[in-house]
Amino acid sequence: MFIHVILPLCGGLLVFLGGMKLMEAALRHLAGPFLTRWLNRATVSPWRGLLFSSGITALLQSSTAVTVMTIGLVNAGLLTYGRTLGIILGTNIGTCLTTELMGLQLGKLAVPLLCGSLLCWSTAVLWGEAVPGSQYASAGASPGSHELSRPQAVQFISLVLAGFSLILAGIRVMQTVGPWIEQAGLFRWFLDHAAANMWWAFAAGACLTALVHSSAAVIGMAISLAAASALPADVGIAIVIGSNVGTCVTALIAAVGGSVSGKFVAWSHVLLNVGGALLFMPLIPGLEMAAAWISAEPGAKVAHAQTLFNVISSLLVLPVCYLPVWTRLEQRMSLPRIKR
Numbered sequence: 001m002f003i004h005v006i007l008p009l010c011g012g013l014l015v016f017l018g019g020m021k022l023m024e025a026a027l028r029h030l031a032g033p034f035l036t037r038w039l040n041r042a043t044v045s046p047w048r049g050l051l052f053s054s055g056i057t058a059l060l061q062s063s064t065a066v067t068v069m070t071i072g073l074v075n076a077g078l079l080t081y082g083r084t085l086g087i088i089l090g091t092n093i094g095t096c097l098t099t100e101l102m103g104l105q106l107g108k109l110a111v112p113l114l115c116g117s118l119l120c121w122s123t124a125v126l127w128g129e130a131v132p133g134s135q136y137a138s139a140g141a142s143p144g145s146h147e148l149s150r151p152q153a154v155q156f157i158s159l160v161l162a163g164f165s166l167i168l169a170g171i172r173v174m175q176t177v178g179p180w181i182e183q184a185g186l187f188r189w190f191l192d193h194a195a196a197n198m199w200w201a202f203a204a205g206a207c208l209t210a211l212v213h214s215s216a217a218v219i220g221m222a223i224s225l226a227a228a229s230a231l232p233a234d235v236g237i238a239i240v241i242g243s244n245v246g247t248c249v250t251a252l253i254a255a256v257g258g259s260v261s262g263k264f265v266a267w268s269h270v271l272l273n274v275g276g277a278l279l280f281m282p283l284i285p286g287l288e289m290a291a292a293w294i295s296a297e298p299g300a301k302v303a304h305a306q307t308l309f310n311v312i313s314s315l316l317v318l319p320v321c322y323l324p325v326w327t328r329l330e331q332r333m334s335l336p337r338i339k340r
Helices: 002-029 033-042 046-060 063-075 081-094 096-100 106-129 150-175 177-183 186-194 198-212 215-227 233-246 248-254 260-294 298-322 325-339
Strands: none
Touching: 002 063, 002 150, 002 248, 033 046, 046 063, 046 081, 046 298, 063 081, 063 150, 063 248, 063 260, 081 260, 081 298, 081 325, 096 298, 106 150, 186 198, 198 215, 198 233, 198 260, 215 233, 215 298, 233 248, 233 260, 233 298, 248 260, 260 298
């Protein structure tokens, strides 16, 4: 139990948090006019933030990575809390592509990305030493006080990528507990109870996703079992809905030790996903029927139900993101910083 579960979880968590803090620090130094202007343009409204986040999540094949990066940007002061609401909704939509492309494992890129980023960083350091007047950081100037030199920009970009690769590596280490859990029969135990109560299937998806830190892995398992007729489609859909709640654990971990705004982002992620899950759990028969219109194959029904669940939930909440209460909340959260 210690070797197979506790040790990988604790070790992966330390690597994850280390990468999070490294990426956050590098992003803070990169807070130049271009980056700030680009972020503000992409998130000028919740709708544009949703579209932007959906595309980025689909590209990276990881809603967890986008959520963690969003929290890092908020902690670094590059993004306000109000502008993250659309991003959070977009990650839930973009992650649907992951279900269709289960063969891609972003965690496999962790080591090559880390090695490449460190190589770029060391090259930029040597390049910076050959460029006169590029040592502004050692002179005590505050980040963003003037334009960074090219070697310095490459250094900080490399550190951002290095931090991101450590996050991926930490998640991959924590995911190693998945096979042990499956061999121990915990997943089958949940399924046996789900036959009597659908909330057991919901709990299976939530708990397993929280443990392995990958909703795609749990959803892929449910799709495979449904396709093999070993799992009823409605039970698979309940597992999928539960996995959307379990994936919030990673966001809460990423918010540890961060700013108040960063913690609000994490808890907003939890609130939106839990609210959507509670709304759709009683509607699973209707969701299954709607998915059956697209495809009658059991595994495909589970995948389509996940897409319908995330798209409908996000679009239902999107109008709420335009309420002025978020602007007032952002102002209240900024008051303590102004007083200091």
